[in-house]
Amino acid sequence: MARAMGLRRRIGFTFLAWGIGLIVFFPIFWMLLTSFKTEGDAIASPPLLFYAATIENYLEVLARSNYFKHFMNSVIIAGGSTILALIVAIPAAWSMAFSPTKQTKNILMWMLSTKMLPPVGVLVPIYLLFLQWGLLDTKFGLTIILMLINLPIVIWMLYTYFKEIPGEILEASRMDGAVLWKEIIYVLLPMAVPGIASTMLLNVILAWNEAFWTLNLTAANAAPLTAFIAAFSSPEGLFWAKLSAASTMAIAPILILGWFSQRQLVRGLTFGAVK
Amino acid sequence: MATAHTRTLSRLMIAPSVVMLLAWMAIPLAMTIYFSFQRYNLLNPSRRRFAGWFNYEFFVTDPAFFAALTNTLVLVGGVLVITIVGGILFALLLDQPIFGQGIVRILFISPFFIMPTVSALIWKNMMMNPVFGIFANIAKSLGLQPIDWFASVPLLSIIIIVAWQWLPFATLILLTALQSLDSEQRDAAEMDGAKPVALFFYITLPHMSRAITVVVLIETIFLLSIFAEILVTTNGGPGVASTNLTFLIYARALLQFDVGGAAAGGIIAVILANIVAIFLIRMIGKNLEA
Amino acid sequence: MGSIRLESVRKVFGDAEVIPGVDLKINDGEFIVFVGPSGCGKSTLLRLIAGLEDLTGGKVLIDDKDVTGNAPAKRRLAMVFQSYALYPHMSVFNNIAFPLKMAEMEKTAIDKKVRDAADTLNLTDYLHRKPGQLSGGQRQRVAIGRAIVREPVAFLFDEPLSNLDAALRVNMRHEISQLHHQLNTTMIYVTHDQVEAMTLADRIVVLNEGRVEQFGSPLQLYQKPSNRFVAGFIGSPMMNFIEGPTAAEHDAHTIGVRPEHIIVSKKKGTWSGVVTIAEHLGADTFLRVECGAIGTITARASGEFTVGYGDTVFLTPDSKKTYRFDKNGRTIGHRPQQADTTGNQKTP
Ligand SMILES: Nc1ncnc2c1ncn2[C@@H]1O[C@H](COP(=O)(O)OP(=O)(O)OP(=O)(O)O)[C@@H](O)[C@H]1O
Numbered sequence: 001m002a003r004a005m006g007l008r009r010r011i012g013f014t015f016l017a018w019g020i021g022l023i024v025f026f027p028i029f030w031m032l033l034t035s036f037k038t039e040g041d042a043i044a045s046p047p048l049l050f051y052a053a054t055i056e057n058y059l060e061v062l063a064r065s066n067y068f069k070h071f072m073n074s075v076i077i078a079g080g081s082t083i084l085a086l087i088v089a090i091p092a093a094w095s096m097a098f099s100p101t102k103q104t105k106n107i108l109m110w111m112l113s114t115k116m117l118p119p120v121g122v123l124v125p126i127y128l129l130f131l132q133w134g135l136l137d138t139k140f141g142l143t144i145i146l147m148l149i150n151l152p153i154v155i156w157m158l159y160t161y162f163k164e165i166p167g168e169i170l171e172a173s174r175m176d177g178a179v180l181w182k183e184i185i186y187v188l189l190p191m192a193v194p195g196i197a198s199t200m201l202l203n204v205i206l207a208w209n210e211a212f213w214t215l216n217l218t219a220a221n222a223a224p225l226t227a228f229i230a231a232f233s234s235p236e237g238l239f240w241a242k243l244s245a246a247s248t249m250a251i252a253p254i255l256i257l258g259w260f261s262q263r264q265l266v267r268g269l270t271f272g273a274v275k
Numbered sequence: 276m277a278t279a280h281t282r283t284l285s286r287l288m289i290a291p292s293v294v295m296l297l298a299w300m301a302i303p304l305a306m307t308i309y310f311s312f313q314r315y316n317l318l319n320p321s322r323r324r325f326a327g328w329f330n331y332e333f334f335v336t337d338p339a340f341f342a343a344l345t346n347t348l349v350l351v352g353g354v355l356v357i358t359i360v361g362g363i364l365f366a367l368l369l370d371q372p373i374f375g376q377g378i379v380r381i382l383f384i385s386p387f388f389i390m391p392t393v394s395a396l397i398w399k400n401m402m403m404n405p406v407f408g409i410f411a412n413i414a415k416s417l418g419l420q421p422i423d424w425f426a427s428v429p430l431l432s433i434i435i436i437v438a439w440q441w442l443p444f445a446t447l448i449l450l451t452a453l454q455s456l457d458s459e460q461r462d463a464a465e466m467d468g469a470k471p472v473a474l475f476f477y478i479t480l481p482h483m484s485r486a487i488t489v490v491v492l493i494e495t496i497f498l499l500s501i502f503a504e505i506l507v508t509t510n511g512g513p514g515v516a517s518t519n520l521t522f523l524i525y526a527r528a529l530l531q532f533d534v535g536g537a538a539a540g541g542i543i544a545v546i547l548a549n550i551v552a553i554f555l556i557r558m559i560g561k562n563l564e565a
Numbered sequence: 566m567g568s569i570r571l572e573s574v575r576k577v578f579g580d581a582e583v584i585p586g587v588d589l590k591i592n593d594g595e596f597i598v599f600v601g602p603s604g605c606g607k608s609t610l611l612r613l614i615a616g617l618e619d620l621t622g623g624k625v626l627i628d629d630k631d632v633t634g635n636a637p638a639k640r641r642l643a644m645v646f647q648s649y650a651l652y653p654h655m656s657v658f659n660n661i662a663f664p665l666k667m668a669e670m671e672k673t674a675i676d677k678k679v680r681d682a683a684d685t686l687n688l689t690d691y692l693h694r695k696p697g698q699l700s701g702g703q704r705q706r707v708a709i710g711r712a713i714v715r716e717p718v719a720f721l722f723d724e725p726l727s728n729l730d731a732a733l734r735v736n737m738r739h740e741i742s743q744l745h746h747q748l749n750t751t752m753i754y755v756t757h758d759q760v761e762a763m764t765l766a767d768r769i770v771v772l773n774e775g776r777v778e779q780f781g782s783p784l785q786l787y788q789k790p791s792n793r794f795v796a797g798f799i800g801s802p803m804m805n806f807i808e809g810p811t812a813a814e815h816d817a818h819t820i821g822v823r824p825e826h827i828i829v830s831k832k833k834g835t836w837s838g839v840v841t842i843a844e845h846l847g848a849d850t851f852l853r854v855e856c857g858a859i860g861t862i863t864a865r866a867s868g869e870f871t872v873g874y875g876d877t878v879f880l881t882p883d884s885k886k887t888y889r890f891d892k893n894g895r896t897i898g899h900r901p902q903q904a905d906t907t908g909n910q911k912t913p
Pocket residue numbers: 578579581583601602603604605606607608609610757
């Protein structure tokens with residue numbers, strides 16, 4: 001009797017959850033669907049759920065725009081800023097986790113506080129400095145900026161992961177004759193692989209989707225996909241199919257990455273405040 | 276663990292991060308403060324001179340500033356309410372036994388991974404277009420007059436888009452908190468005769484309070500700086516109906532090239548964000564101790 | 566090769582003086598055990614010797630060379646940690662080989678040394694496993710293997726057996742003892758366990774609040790404790806301490822009698838009391854006896870001695886084995902029963 005009630009409840013919740021889930025997901029689903037329509041089908045009224053699928057839009061986006069270049073820009077900027085941030089952050093996190101001083105906590109707090117500086121507060125000088133240094137619309141300039149805005153999160157996440165590694169193991173390696181860089185490369189990093197991986201994931205996702213600096217500091221040359229897609233907003237949109245195809249290609253890598261790593265992301269997203 | 280040797284090394288290893296972040300934070304901020312006291316327009320750079328409080332006065336007395344400030348607060352507040360309430364409900368739902376839980380989770384979480392420009396454009400065109408959009412079609416099929424979203428309720432439209440993007444974040448965090456609730460505690464309360472509603476208000480909600488605070492504060496920081504969604508949908512309009520502080524400063528700086536005015540606005544935005552940041556730092560600081 | 570000397574070693578953490586000043590001279594090849602209550606500074610002292618912590622004051626000398634400022638790796642010491650501190654991502658082979666790789670030893674030489682060590686420690690079948698796939702005792706052996714391949718001048722052990730179950734502990738204790746006889750290398754061993762201390766040590770250092778209370782052979786500590794702390798700490802069950810008029814009769818502030826030095830009778834004796842607990846262990850029976858003004862006394866009787874809760878018994882302390890302590894807890898006038906055989910005592 002209770003079993004049957006439990007099952008009924010479960011079926012009820014299943015319908016409800018799937019229903020709401022599909023509504024939440026609908027815009028993405030619709031974009032995917034539209035990307036395989038002809039432009040005519042895309043604006044058909046009433047909207048078409050079944051139609052003759054075509055990959056025309058994808059081919060056209062690839063052929064007529066510089067999609068591939070912008071995709072590579074995104075890869076280079078998101079990947080580059082992540083790697084740079086890790087290189088700078090790993091030593092810092094080691095230092096805070098395994099050799100803390102009285103100031104360690106304050107330094108961490110201060111680092112996180114830089115994350116709260118609104119970008120418009122420094123937009124003007126950064127823009128002018130970039131103008132002067134010839135960094136506007138360069139991948140290098142943007143990579144540096146994205147590294148800096150994500151650095152505090154990277155340090156914080158690594159710090160929380162490193163803290164879970166027992167210090168005795170590092171001490172053992174020191175007794176065994178490992179100098180510092182060997183201690184880090186042969187002992188600490190291999191043990192911290194899961195933590196480093198989820199830190200990288202979160203950072204890549206944040207950098208890939210960053211849409212303030214990428215829109216303001218780039219033009220035709222260094223624009224990553226965020227800026228490339230933004231360019232579709234100008235003509236009062238009757239190219240939905242092509243927009244959808246381009247958008248699908250822009251979000252697919254990160255969406256899939258996100259699906260696989262959602263559980264690991266929670267910790268980074270909340271600075272470890274919710275476990 | 277600490278010998279003088281490792282301590283010296285440890286200072287050396289933390290130095291690059293500290294120096295970089297210091298440079299990133301201090302130098303541009305100092306420049307912004309400096310510019311905010313200059314009359315400086317890139318269209319006319321030779322006529323640069325000290326301006327005193329002029330830029331601030333000009334920025335603050337501009338009717339657009341008041342509108343932008345209100346819009347910013349309405350945007351942040353609206354999105355927060357939707358995402359927190361929705362997030363709690365969704366988290367409670369996802370915490371139930373469901374067939375295909377993994378896939379449902381993925382459905383709920385997906386919007387978070389969509390870049391802001393893409394989600395804004397999907398909504399603007401395929402959802403909210405007054406003629407061909409899904410909403411318009413639904414309205415027509417029900418015999419109603421379709422709404423011209425971005426013309427008649429621009430700020431609400433943007434709130435909907437942004438809330439859609441941030442709802443997964445709130446859901447994910449709150450669900451994680453919910454799942455960490457000790458089931459024995461719930462059982463004990465049930466044994467004590469607590470009804471489901473009482474259970475929610477006396478056990479579940481207090482348990483989630485910390486996660487809720489985290490969601491509020493982190494979202495606030497990002498929501499204060501909403502930019503791309505406005506840029507690709509309304510461009511701040513009609514008029515200034517959907518202009519927030521970030522967008523207003525952007526328009527001053529990169530559309531009107533008014534460096535001084537934009538800098539003054541930037542400083543005001545920093546002060547606003549700082550008020551929020553103080554709360555966040557306090558809270559995370561407490562968590563560090565816990 | 567392998568003598569260690571501490572000269573006025575001092576350690577302060579923040580404003581807590583953990584080690585106020587320790588002098589110690591450990592001879593080459595000796596097995597030294599540090600015992601003392603939790604938090605008394607045993608690990609700290611060991612880590613100071615290892616170089617994992619800086620000294621606040623004083624000197625550490627190994628083979629008469631001052632190594633105070635040297636990095637841990639340069640001291641030619643090996644350490645076995647309580648948590649084993651194995652590298653979880655490396656196989657057993659690589660764990661043992663790690664110190665040799667750090668010393669940039671040749672590959673074939675590493676291979677040989679690791680296999681030899683594995684042989685000695687019965688680890689040959691496990692060389693390809695990760696530490697996570699080993700039992701506690703095997704992990705312990707890997708940690709020891711990692712220590713011996715370096716051929717250190719001394720081994721440092723920090724409670725190496727405390728994570729093992731009772732039976733395995735006895736086994737590993739014997740193995741460590743055997744290892745010491747094989748290698749003849751200096752070993753410093755920290756433990757909580759009296760049995761480990763008494764059975765393994767050539768000499769024991771009893772620490773209390775960072776001070777050396779006594780340094781001597783196990784029997785010396787048992788027979789001639791230099792103060793009340795050592796008398797109470799060494800020996801199990803603990804020595805009985807009696808104050809007041811009874812002690813005054815012996816011209817002392819406190820007198821101490823070990824449970825095994827009390828004769829228990831059902832008929833007559835010096836003190837009488839009521840049994841509150843009787844623990845029959847088979848070979849022995851331990852009694853807790855409520856003796857009125859004298860207090861509660863623990864006494865050992867033979868296994869056949871049958872009494873129960875509430876029975877009245879009579880206790881007679883062996884007057885030749887009664888210890889006397891002054892107001893500050895120092896022992897008054899030893900009553901030697903047996904000549905000291907170790908010959909290298911040093912009582913601060
Ligand atoms: N890094 C440190 N910072 C501050 N205080 C410390 C530190 N390490 C140890 N202490 C303090 O020094 C004292 C001695 O610690 P230690 O670990 O040496 O004790 P122990 O004798 O090994 O204890 P146990 O038997 O419990 O292992 C303790 O009071 C401890 O709190």
